Amino acid sequence: MLQQTPVVRVIPRLEAWLERWPTPADLAASPPGDAVRAWDNLGYPRRALWLHAAAMQIVERHGGAVPRDVDALLALTGIGDYTARAVAVFSFGDRHPVVDTNTRRVIARAVLGQGQPGPPHGRRDLAAMDALLPDDVAESTVVNAGMMELGAVVCVARTPLCDACPLRDACAWRAAGYPAYDGPTKAIQKAYEGSDRHVRGLIMRELRAAHTPVTDAEIATLWPDQTQRDRALAGLLADGLAVRSPTPDAPGYLLP
DNA sequence: TAAGCGTGGAG
DNA sequence: TCTCCAAGCTT
CATH class of the missing domain: 1.10.1670.10 (Helix-hairpin-Helix base-excision DNA repair enzymes (C-terminal))
Structure with a gap:
């Protein structure tokens, strides 16, 4: 939850999350879409999917216990250099460099x-x-x-x-007298307004709020540009954040 | 390696 | 208003 997200925004969501899913096995037993819905507007909803996947991997590979070994942690979906070592250091008390x-x-x-x-x-x-x-x-x-x-x-x-x-x-x-920084600049963040991320966010908000399939017509009301809409929806389907409704009588899209 | 990926608050 | 930035990760 903390990846690229301010701590103050995480805390209340984390508390509610842990009350609902106290252990990896609890989370793994729920559909991934429930994790995405509980994630709500924390941002980067793929992280909810990855966390659910990691919970399943922890159950399958480690009997439901979060591993202590950094390489085992790194092998979990969504866990990278920072998170793996943060868990090993702050949860288990081991000695590794944690870099955020x-x-x-x-x-x-x-x-x-x-x-x-x-x-x-x-x-x-x-x-x-x-x-x-x-x-x-x-x-x-x-x-x-x-x-x-x-x-x-x-x-x-x-x-x-x-x-x-x-x-x-x-x-x-x-x-050194606080010299101005003149080294390599970090990648410029593109404008959010009107971006594909923006459109994905609008569709995801709709999917989270809905408990019946969201139709193409409903998605069409979210953004005027059909090409961009289609691209965003295709991306969400490819990412597994959305799935097509399995029932022909109720076509549309759902959380997984 | 670099680009893509949400959302909201602060200055 | 607008820009920056926030306990990064995956492809």
Whole structure:
């Protein structure tokens, strides 16, 4: 849920989610569409599908217990470098480098003296964080958490609170006089308004609200451009976020 | 490797 | 208003 999503928006949804599905087996026993509906407007609904798939994999491969091994975690659908290590570190207390957007920003500033992190680079980012971790396992988990928290609360993207920062006397960026960032720029985010993502979002909102098949006519009311509509719907079908109604008497589209 | 993938809040 | 950005992942 936290992938590319602010913490404050996740918390209430997470609590409701865990009340309904306390274990992976509970989630795996529900249809994937229920997960997509409970996901509601958190964004990137594929994550709900992936989480459901991961729950099924955890039941099949690991007897319903979330694995502790990073490679086993990485093998789960929707679990990447960040999430796998976050689980291994924060749930199991093991020693691995956890690198998220906050960590990358703190390293860029405090260590490299740059105002912003460059584009993410998996191996290099992991190695950079690994070099900062103390050997002691318990201490390493605190450093992992501390780097993330510092980036989330103090060393924030827009207006960092440098005067209140516990690293102010050790920060390379501060020591260099806060030079403007001139390195490689991160990929520009395209406009959402009128994009395919926008149309997909409109269709998904309709599918989540409906408990009977959504017809082509209803989808047609959501967006004027048929070509773009068709492309969005085809994408949702390909992603498994929508399925065709199995009953000929009630044609249309449903959550899986 | 780079593009595609939602949504909403803050400055 | 508009731009940026938010505990990334997959193809």
